[in-house]
Amino acid sequence: MTTARDINFDVAPQAEELREAMVAELRDLGAIQSEQVAAAIGTVPRHLFAPGKPLEKAYAANSAVVTKRDENGVAISSLSATHIQAVMLEQAQIEPGMRVLEIGSGGYNAALIAELVGTAGQVTSVDIDSDIVTRAKECLAAADYDQVNVVLADAENGVPDRAPFDRVIVTAGAWDIPPAWSDQLTEHGRIIVPFRMRGLTRTVVFERVGDHLVSRDYRLCGFVPMQGSGAHSERRVPLDGDEVVLRVDEELAVDEELAVDAGRLQEALLMPRVMRWSGVEFDQVDELDFWIGTHAPAFGLLTAQDGPIERGLVGPSAKRGVPTLVRGGSFAYRTKRPIEGTETFETGVYAHGPEAEAVAKEYVELLRTWDRDHRRGPGARIEAYPAGTPISILPQGCVVDKQHTRVVISWPRPQAS
Missing domain, CATH: 3.40.50.150 (Vaccinia Virus protein VP39)
Incomplete structure (x- = not known):
């Protein structure tokens, strides 16, 4: 279908070679699983949709x-x-x-x-x-x-x-x-x-x-x-200026115990942190984070810049945003440590605030529950019902209310073999 690959005769041969290499890499990564998708990606001249960019950039499999x-x-x-x-x-x-x-x-x-x-x-x-x-x-x-x-x-x-x-x-x-x-x-x-x-x-x-x-x-x-x-903007709760921020998406419960209180959380960050370990292997982290996000009653993503991480104020896991359980003026988030004698890691928790011990324990129990009941499970079931659907007819799960929908996220257990 496409003839545009020959528009620029100077780059066309190199572009085709890079395109073939990109298809091979995407197969290796498991992103391409069908011959139809492979053929489409192998045909369309991606560099023509990234004018002015180096060919290597245009054909980098994981580069936007x-x-x-x-x-x-x-x-x-x-x-x-x-x-x-x-x-x-x-x-x-x-x-x-x-x-x-x-x-x-x-x-x-x-x-x-x-x-x-x-x-x-x-x-x-x-x-x-x-x-x-x-x-x-x-x-x-x-x-x-x-x-x-x-x-x-x-x-x-x-x-x-x-x-x-x-x-x-x-x-x-x-x-x-x-x-x-x-x-x-x-x-x-x-x-x-x-x-x-x-x-x-x-x-x-x-x-x-x-x-x-x-x-x-x-x-x-x-x-x-x-x-x-x-469009919908997250709420940004500064804990250490703009360098440490808790990002909160949906509105949280009005329950005072669960409400996000910026002033109390700022104070909590400066308190000595509690560190607890779960015994859970640190892998399948994307699925684990999704589980935490749909089970913590009050939840956000803790993000930090290099300065607070290097000073030891916040753990390295906050570099890209780490799932964080919030309870009043205390919070806990995930971390990891190497398991001696292996190449694997153990998942743990850092917690701050007057109830640090309690929120650390709560987070660790969530980690262990996921490990016990859902590590080998089918994953989450996500259902979007029209807004206003009565809670009485929704399935059990984490209910997330949005403008047009009520989203229910549930986690079926593995079927017995």
């Missing part, structure tokens, strides 16, 4: 390319890493002839989808930013994917004129699932969305079951956040 920043230098649009794009396309299970809506335009992913749906299919890509829409159109035209329909609109409303869709693939971090996305889905369609729950993002495959959505798969991911009416 920022395409626009806001006035503060924060990335608000990017060409996602091919690794996560491959994972999401495998999750989508796109077949020839399908009608696909992509939410969040960059051009490259839409071209991959066009390869998968073929000439009988239809690809619509929507973005709220006119600069991104213009850029996507130009890149798609340069790569000979003019059949992709790029629309300027707020994706909160979907694209009703092009519906229904067999697949809705979201390429921006979403805090909620607007009704339009499921309303414009065919009966057996799928929504693949980087979904943020309690500050933790997973790319979730949803299918419709009756009046709600049920997950079929989820994977760890990271995306720039949604803009427009679907």
Whole structure:
């Protein structure tokens, strides 16, 4: 389908070689699992969607390319890493002839989808930013994917004129699932969305079951956040200026015992910390963190810059954000230590505040429960019900209330063999 790979005769041979190497690496990483996705990634000239970037950057399997920043230098649009794009396309299970809506335009992913749906299919890509829409159109035209329909609109409303869709693939971090996305889905369609729950993002495959959505798969991911009416900002609680911050996503319980009190937590950080060890091996950490995030009554992500970590004020696990259990003026977060004589690590807890011993014990018990009951389990079941659904008819689990949905996250145990 593509002829644009020969537009620049100086780089085309090298680009093709790098593209083949990227496909091989993505196979080794397990991101590519089907020949259809391998063929699409092996065909689309990714460098044409990253003009001005070195070829090695364009074809780095785990490297995103920022395409626009806001006035503060924060990335608000990017060409996602091919690794996560491959994972999401495998999750989508796109077949020839399908009608696909992509939410969040960059051009490259839409071209991959066009390869998968073929000439009988239809690809619509929507973005709220006119600069991104213009850029996507130009890149798609340069790569000979003019059949992709790029629309300027707020994706909160979907694209009703092009519906229904067999697949809705979201390429921006979403805090909620607007009704339009499921309303414009065919009966057996799928929504693949980087979904943020309690500050933790997973790319979730949803299918419709009756009046709600049920997950079929989820994977760890990271995306720039949604803009427009679907945007949702985290609450940032400073514990040591801007250098140590507790990020809180959904509103927490009004129970005074659970409420996040910035002043008390700032004082707690300066208190001597308690350290407790769980006996739980430090692996499968992404799944473990998701378990903690859906079982801690009050929860946030503790993040720290290099200075406080180097001073020993905060553990190194806070560098990228670590799941943190909060209870009033005390908090606890995960850490690790090497197990002597092995190459593995043990999971432990650092806790601060007047109730440090209690919150450390609570966190350790969560670690041990996950290890005992869910380490070898099927993972979480994520269900999104319409907002206002009575709690009495929801399944048991962690209920996360959003604008359009009530999300229930439950953890079935492994079936007895």
